[in-house]
Amino acid sequence: xxxxxxxxDGQHRQAGIREVLDILPDIRHHSVTVMLTENLPxxxxxxxxxxxxxNASKPSAAINIAYDQTNxxxxxxxxxxxxxxxxxxxxxxxxxxxxxRNGNKWVSFKSLHDATERFSTYVADGVPRKRTEQEISSVxxxxxKFTGLNDTCGFTYGEYNQEWLTFTSVxxxxxxxxxxxxxxxxxxxxxTERLECMGDKKNLxxxxxxxxxxxxxxxxxxxxxxxxxxxxxxQRAAAEYLVKAIxxxxxxx
Numbered sequence: 001x002x003x004x005x006x007x008x009d010g011q012h013r014q015a016g017i018r019e020v021l022d023i024l025p026d027i028r029h030h031s032v033t034v035m036l037t038e039n040l041p042x043x044x045x046x047x048x049x050x051x052x053x054x055n056a057s058k059p060s061a062a063i064n065i066a067y068d069q070t071n072x073x074x075x076x077x078x079x080x081x082x083x084x085x086x087x088x089x090x091x092x093x094x095x096x097x098x099x100x101r102n103g104n105k106w107v108s109f110k111s112l113h114d115a116t117e118r119f120s121t122y123v124a125d126g127v128p129r130k131r132t133e134q135e136i137s138s139v140x141x142x143x144x145k146f147t148g149l150n151d152t153c154g155f156t157y158g159e160y161n162q163e164w165l166t167f168t169s170v171x172x173x174x175x176x177x178x179x180x181x182x183x184x185x186x187x188x189x190x191x192t193e194r195l196e197c198m199g200d201k202k203n204l205x206x207x208x209x210x211x212x213x214x215x216x217x218x219x220x221x222x223x224x225x226x227x228x229x230x231x232x233x234x235q236r237a238a239a240e241y242l243v244k245a246i247x248x249x250x251x252x253x
Contacts, residue, residue, distance in 0.1 A: 046066075046068075047070075049063075050067040050070075062094060062113075063093055065109070066093045066109055073116055073117055076116070077113050078093075080133075080136060087107070087140065091105065091106075091112065095108065096169075097110075098167065098168075100161075106160075107149070108169055114169075114176065115179075116136055119131065119139070141192070142193075143175060143195060146199045147207075148208075149167065165220075165221070169230065170220045170228050170229070170230055171220070173232075173235040174236070174239040175242060177235055178242035198251065206250070206251040207251050210245070210253075213226060216241070219237035220234035220235065220238040
């Protein structure tokens with residue numbers, strides 16, 4: 001046999017075989033099925049990952065969505081991220097939530113995906129329609145400026161997150177609800193223009209004050225504990241504040 005076989009991501013199978021050998025040293029009459037493929041493109045290998053893990057041991061939803069080529073919204077959001085240098089650097093594709101353990105990552109891919117699902121469809125003249133990829137990308141490009149994700153140099157996420165909730169999952173999802181509501185009364189172009197205007201550097205102080213935890217008490221932050229209220233109800237309550245601010249093109253309550 002003259003072949004080079006490269007195996008990847010086999011740590012779970014390796015651990016399982018070791019456990020079996022500890023329990024049953026003689027495995028001569030047992031077999032393990034292995035499927036080998038040759039020269040598959042990365043997209044196909046990613047789809048294998050999504051299909052297998054989506055039906056067996058569950059990896060994080062974030063990486064499964066990112067790899068799943070059949071998830072249309074997931075692939076659109078992934079392309080939007082990769083086409084924006086700030087998002088490409090700051091988005092974590094592997095974990096569902098961002099924490100101090102995520103290195104230099106500030107935003108969860110799953111949060112961006114879930115928020116996009118909030119506004120990716122709409123009804124016009126009684127007919128269900130879908131937002132275009134360009135529209136979705138333009139919203140997230142404008143969100144980068146609206147939130148100041150492009151102005152986070154000099155901070156670690158751990159330091160930033162102690163005072164501001166801007167990039168938490170609840171706030172990203174709240175933005176998705178807010179966008180859905182605002183697009184019922186304005187165009188995507190009007191919305192992105194407002195977001196970019198608010199994201200101007202002259203509004204830096206107002207933006208920093210706006211996203212402080214204390215301002216969101218009784219919406220998506222518990223007044224008693226100061227902790228995030230990670231529920232859909234909390235997301236919707238926060239969305240109402242975002243809608244008011246974006247309508248007025250001013251970081252206010």
